[in-house]
Amino acid sequence: MEIKIFNKTTKIASASMLVASCLFAGAAMAKDTVKVGVVSFLTGPAAGVFGVPAKQGAQIVIDAINNGTMPAPYNTQGFAGAKMNPVFSDESGGGTKQVGLFRDFVEKQKVDAMIGYISSGNCMAIGPIADELKMLTVFSTCGTPRLYEEKLRSHVFRTQANAVGDSLAAARYIVDMYPNEKNYTGINQNYAWGQDSYKFFELGMKQMSPDSKGSDKPQFPKLFVGQYGTEISALSLDKAKVVHSSFWNGDIEAFTLQAMVRGFFQKKIFVSSVGGSAVDALGKKFPDGIVMGTRGNVGLLARDNKDPLNLWFIGEYKKRFNALPLGPSYQYARSILAYKFAMDKAMKKAGKFPTQDQVIAAMKNIKFKSFTETISMARGGGHQAVHSVGYGLTKYNKKGKTPGAEKVKMYGPECIYPPAGTKSEDWINAGMPGAKCK
Amino acid sequence: MQFWATVLLDGLTYASYLFIVSLGLTIIFGVMKILNVAHGSFYAWGAYTAAFAIGFITDNELSEALFLPAILISAILVGVVLGYVIERFILRKMYNQDIHLIVLATFGVFLIFEDLIIITFGVDPYLPYQPAMMLGWVDIVGLNRGVYQLTLILLASIVAFACWYGLTKTKWGKLLQSVIYDREISVAMGIDVTKVYVVTFIGGAILGALGGAYVAPTTSVSPGFAIDLVVLSFAVVVIGGMGSIPGALIGSLIVGILRAFAVHQAPILELFVVFAVMAIVLIIRPEGLFAPPKPRKI
Numbered sequence: 008m009e010i011k012i013f014n015k016t017t018k019i020a021s022a023s024m025l026v027a028s029c030l031f032a033g034a035a036m037a038k039d040t041v042k043v044g045v046v047s048f049l050t051g052p053a054a055g056v057f058g059v060p061a062k063q064g065a066q067i068v069i070d071a072i073n074n075g076t077m078p079a080p081y082n083t084q085g086f087a088g089a090k091m092n093p094v095f096s097d098e099s100g101g102g103t104k105q106v107g108l109f110r111d112f113v114e115k116q117k118v119d120a121m122i123g124y125i126s127s128g129n130c131m132a133i134g135p136i137a138d139e140l141k142m143l144t145v146f147s148t149c150g151t152p153r154l155y156e157e158k159l160r161s162h163v164f165r166t167q168a169n170a171v172g173d174s175l176a177a178a179r180y181i182v183d184m185y186p187n188e189k190n191y192t193g194i195n196q197n198y199a200w201g202q203d204s205y206k207f208f209e210l211g212m213k214q215m216s217p218d219s220k221g222s223d224k225p226q227f228p229k230l231f232v233g234q235y236g237t238e239i240s241a242l243s244l245d246k247a248k249v250v251h252s253s254f255w256n257g258d259i260e261a262f263t264l265q266a267m268v269r270g271f272f273q274k275k276i277f278v279s280s281v282g283g284s285a286v287d288a289l290g291k292k293f294p295d296g297i298v299m300g301t302r303g304n305v306g307l308l309a310r311d312n313k314d315p316l317n318l319w320f321i322g323e324y325k326k327r328f329n330a331l332p333l334g335p336s337y338q339y340a341r342s343i344l345a346y347k348f349a350m351d352k353a354m355k356k357a358g359k360f361p362t363q364d365q366v367i368a369a370m371k372n373i374k375f376k377s378f379t380e381t382i383s384m385a386r387g388g389g390h391q392a393v394h395s396v397g398y399g400l401t402k403y404n405k406k407g408k409t410p411g412a413e414k415v416k417m418y419g420p421e422c423i424y425p426p427a428g429t430k431s432e433d434w435i436n437a438g439m440p441g442a443k444c445k
Numbered sequence: 446m447q448f449w450a451t452v453l454l455d456g457l458t459y460a461s462y463l464f465i466v467s468l469g470l471t472i473i474f475g476v477m478k479i480l481n482v483a484h485g486s487f488y489a490w491g492a493y494t495a496a497f498a499i500g501f502i503t504d505n506e507l508s509e510a511l512f513l514p515a516i517l518i519s520a521i522l523v524g525v526v527l528g529y530v531i532e533r534f535i536l537r538k539m540y541n542q543d544i545h546l547i548v549l550a551t552f553g554v555f556l557i558f559e560d561l562i563i564i565t566f567g568v569d570p571y572l573p574y575q576p577a578m579m580l581g582w583v584d585i586v587g588l589n590r591g592v593y594q595l596t597l598i599l600l601a602s603i604v605a606f607a608c609w610y611g612l613t614k615t616k617w618g619k620l621l622q623s624v625i626y627d628r629e630i631s632v633a634m635g636i637d638v639t640k641v642y643v644v645t646f647i648g649g650a651i652l653g654a655l656g657g658a659y660v661a662p663t664t665s666v667s668p669g670f671a672i673d674l675v676v677l678s679f680a681v682v683v684i685g686g687m688g689s690i691p692g693a694l695i696g697s698l699i700v701g702i703l704r705a706f707a708v709h710q711a712p713i714l715e716l717f718v719v720f721a722v723m724a725i726v727l728i729i730r731p732e733g734l735f736a737p738p739k740p741r742k743i
Contacts, residue, residue, distance in 0.1 A: 051669035054568035099669070226712045232673055233664045234462065236594055237455040237708040243588055244451060244709070257570050257665035265663055268577045268591035288572055288665075 038089045038119075038360055043346075044096055044112040046123035047147075047339065051099035052231045053256035056284035057125055057335045061148065062095055064336030065122070067323050068343040069093055078319045080376055086347050087354035087361055094118065098125060102132030109133055113140045119363070120145065122342050125335065127151035127200040130165075137163045143363050143370075147342040148335055150302065151199040152207075152431050155387030164370055164390045166342045166382065170204045170253070171431040172423040173280045173302050176396035178211030179418055179444065180298060181249055185276055190247035192222030194238055194262070196230045196254060204253035204280060210435045222247045233261045239271055249276045259285040267294060278398075283307040283334050286401055286410040297401045299412060304379040306334035308397045308412055317378040331409065341377045345384075345392075348375040383420070386427050393420035418444060450586040452705045458594055460701025461601030462660060466674060467681040467693045468604065469652030475625045475688030475737065476645040478544065479536065483551040484653045485675035486558035487527060491654025492661040492670070493566050494519040499573035499662065512576040512662075520658040524651025527558070532646040537639070555675075563668050570667035577662040593662060600659060604652070608690055621645065625688065625737060680723045686733025695734060 045065050048058025069091050071077040075084030085091075094116065096108060105124075112118045121137065121144040124130050130149035137144035137160070144163045146154070150170035154160070181188065191212055195201030205225055212219045222245050226238045239262075242250055254262055259282040266272060278298040279285075283306040286293045301308050309317055310331065320340065324332040332340075349370035353361035356369065371389035374381050382394045399412030422444035425434030434440070470484045498515035502508075531554055539547050580592035612618035624631045624641050632638050657671065664670070681700050685692025700719050707714045726734060 050563055050568060052570075052665070052667045055570040055667055059568055224710070224712055226708065227715075228712075229673065229716060231670065233670055234459065234660075236458055236591075236663075237705045238712075240451050240455050240588060240705075241709045241712070244448070257667040257670060260570060260572060260665035261663070264572065264574045264577065264665070265591070265594075267574075268580075268593065268663075269582050269589040271589070288570060289574075292574065292578070 040092045041086050041089045041119040041350075042092045042094065042117065044109075044116070044118045044121045044123075045093045045339070046096045046098050046105070046108075046121065047125055047335070048099050048256075049095065049097040052233075052258070053099070053125060055257070056260070056288060056333065057148075057256050058098060060284075060330075060333040061123070061125065061335035061339040063324070063328050064320075064332055064338070064340040065093065065147075065343055067320070067327060068340040071323070072343070072347055078316055081344060081347055083351065087350040089350075089360070091343075098123070098129060102128050105129045106132050106136050109136055109142075110140070113142045119143070120346060120366075122346060123147050123339060124149050127154075127170075127203070128198055130154055131199060134160055134163050141363075143367055145342045145346055148302075148338045149200070151203050153199065153203070155391045156430050159388045160390055162367060164345070164384065164392075165387070166345045166384075166392045167338050168303065168393050168396065168420070168424065169391065169431075170200065170280075171207050171425075171435075172393070172396045172418070172420065173253070173300060174204050174207035174251075175211040175423040175435070175439075176398055176418040177251060177278050177280055177298070177300060178208055178215050179423070180300075180398040180416055181212070181276070181278060182215045183416065184298075184414070185249065186216075188249050188276060189216065189219040190222070191219060191249035191251060192225050192242060192245050192247040193251040194226040194228070194235070194242060194254065195252060196258060197227040198230055200255075201227060201230075201253055205251060207431065207435070208251045208278075208280075210432065214435055214438060231256070231258060233257065235262045235265050239266050239269055243269070243271060243274065248274075249278060251278045251280070252282070253280045255281045255284070260288055263289065263293065267292075272297060281334065287331065287333060290410060291403045291405075291408075293401060293403065293410060295400070295402050298398055299401050300396065300398045301334040302396065303334070303337070303394050304397050304417060305337035306332065307401075307410060308399055308415055309337065309379050310409065310411055312379045314379050316376065320378050337378055341382070344377060345370065345373070345375050345382075348373060385420070386424065393424045395419045396423055447586045447588070448709065451588055452709055453702065454585065454590070455708070456698070456702030456705035457598050458701075459704060460697040461597045462656065463677060463681050463700060464601045464694055464697035465604055465659070466653055466656035467678040467685075467697060468608065468690065469649035469656075470678050471682045471685070471688055471690060471693045472608075472652070473646055473649035474682070475690070476621060477536075477540075477642055478688075479551065480544070480548045480687075481551045481649070482548060482675065483531060483554040483558065484649070484678065485671035486555050487523060487650045487653030488657035488674055489562055489671040490523045490527060490558065491520050491657030492664075492666045493562060493571065493657075494523050494654075495658035495661045496571035496573040496666045497566070499575055500571065503573075503575050509575070509579050512579065516576070516658045516661070517655070520655035521651055523654035523658070525647055527654075528647035528650030529643065531650075532643050536646070537642075540642075559668065559671075568668055570665040571661070572665055573662050575662065591663070597659060600655075604655075605694055612690065617644075677719070680719055683723050683733055684726045686736030688737050689733065689735040692733055692735030 047061040048054045073090045125148040127149040146165040152169040193205040195205045263285045272294045280300045283301040353365040353369035374383045395417045397417040399415035402413040404411040495516045577593040582589040681696040685696030703718045707718045
């Protein structure tokens with residue numbers, strides 16, 4: 008008899024569990040919060056002008072979405088209705104440390120997604136692990152094209168276009184604005200980002216200005232080395248007038264200071280693909296006339312953009328941090344927007360709170376509204392963003408007492424990125440077929 | 446002619462910067478037999494303090510003539526305070542410990558002081574460029590040179606001379622040489638070795654801080670910026686000989702000039718040449734080029 012009762016109870020329990028598991032297997036539970044790891048440099052030389060502004064940009068957008076105060080088209084509250092609980096983490100320490108922290112986020116902290124990463128070295132280290140651990144990861148800033156050109160990624164998205172466009176847009180700007188300058192050199196940091204940036208600038212110059220010639224001694228100092236006196240001498244002695252640089256963080260500031268006091272910028276055409284942070288840090292002391300990029304239509308180049316979303320972002324940033332948003336602020340904020348866009352889209356399609364796989368499917372190939380333009384995840388199998396990239400000449404706005412730029416040119420994605428499925432190097436070497444530049 | 450003059454001047458400037466920092470490192474090792482990883486902390490704190498002082502002078506529109514005294518006072522202040530605190534409360538309790546434990550302790554101190562920098566000064570970079578901008582540039586063999594950077598060579602020369610004079614012409618210097626040569630005999634002869642240790646450590650700390658304070662106006666002073674310098678300073682000290690003051694000078698010149706030549710001729714080899722020289726010296730003469738003689742004890 009006892010056995011019978013036990014069997015009956017067991018059957019009821021089993022049936023209940025079966026029903027429950029069927030329910031939960033079909034859809035993730037509706038959640039009040041999504042826990043997301045947000046990684047940027049919070050210590051070290053890249054914190055002040057990159058990591059911290061990046062975190063601040065993300066924080067503004069997260070708070071606004073959580074509170075439902077974000078302007079359209081992001082004016083619905085939450086991420087698929089859930090509030091985001093961001094866990095901010097420091098990116099410093101190198102790839103090995105970051106891989107360990109990433110595993111900790113996934114396996115112990117049980118996050119729903121990971122967003123961020125500035126260093127290309129870290130993105131290259133994290134990419135394979137994210138796929139292996141099947142964790143939705145949205146890279147915000149890193150730029151090496153190798154991330155998707157070496158292998159397509161299943162769980163990794165990047166809302167920032169890669170370094171190819173930054174370098175080709177720089178080459179286009181030089182050819183457009185200084186058509187008589189035929190010799191160029193560079194100073195770039197000696198790792199994935201710096202090497203890739205100069206390689207694609209050089210390839211671009213060869214195609215766009217076939218009679219131009221690159222120096223046989225471009226400089227590749229170590230990352231964060233801080234002293235460039237000898238490199239400045241070598242670049243000064245080089246007959247090349249155009250000097251390309253993808254320096255970022257404290258390195259661009261240190262280089263600028265050391266070059267300024269030697270009158271370097273009066274003699275050379277210095278092209279900085281990502282030096283906007285130094286312009287803001289040095290303010291009116293930063294020399295006018297430097298060819299400056301911000302890796303997109305963001306930061307310094309977006310100051311005059313009247314898009315309502317951009318005006319809101321600049322206003323909120325000034326109100327909260329008493330500063331203007333820098334490039335990384337936009338880049339991180341943009342990743343949060345893409346995540347919300349995909350979450351809301353996935354929920355709409357599923358009719359309930361989406362699973363991770365549904366969010367990934369929703370994020371592929373999206374076109375989402377960012378602060379100054381609509382961004383397409385149109386490369387890397389729908390995982391890699393392309394957007395326009397601008398360059399201008401630095402010009403301090405004495406009236407507004409803010410750094411700014413003049414003679415800005417924006418190059419659209421169809422001008423500076425290869426078609427989907429084509430490797431950047433092959434496309435450039437083939438003469439950039441199909442490129443449409445205004 | 447222009448090329449060689451440029452390489453020489455670049456090399457001398459870089460060597461001066463290395464010499465000031467590595468001199469402190471080698472003096473501390475020579476006297477106390479401590480491989481002080483926390484030396485980078487003196488450099489970083491010197492830079493931050495000088496940056497803060499320069500910012501204060503600029504913000505309050507005080508005289509530009511105060512920049513140089515502010516840099517020197519910052520270095521002395523940092524060296525005395527941090528040097529005394531570390532020697533008195535950490536190292537003095539460890540002198541009888543294994544040398545490897547002391548290295549680990551100084552590494553721990555380095556990490557603690559790196560975090561204290563973030564707590565004290567925040568993560569935003571400091572750009573105290575005003576002294577360097579004030580002095581402008583001069584043309585030397587057809588190339589503009591920042592006057593401020595050139596004064597680094599003068600500063601290193603003054604430090605080297607003062608060091609030579611202090612060690613060879615003063616009573617205190619002779620006491621120091623005695624302790625370097627043999628601590629036990631020095632104690633037996635009545636030398637107050639504890640006092641020598643604390644003064645030496647503070648002196649080395651001031652030199653480390655002076656390097657950072659003087660370089661601050663030419664760079665972005667931000668968290669973690671001392672790490673590379675510590676590594677390079679160790680290379681200089683290893684090449685010149687641990688504890689050797691002439692070794693620090695020659696090591697700095699070798700590293701500075703070879704690096705400058707590499708940057709001008711084969712930039713990709715910039716770091717390789719420095720560490721290749723270090724490796725060769727370690728193979729041929731493991732104690733370094735100018736290691737001080739060691740007494741044989743029976």
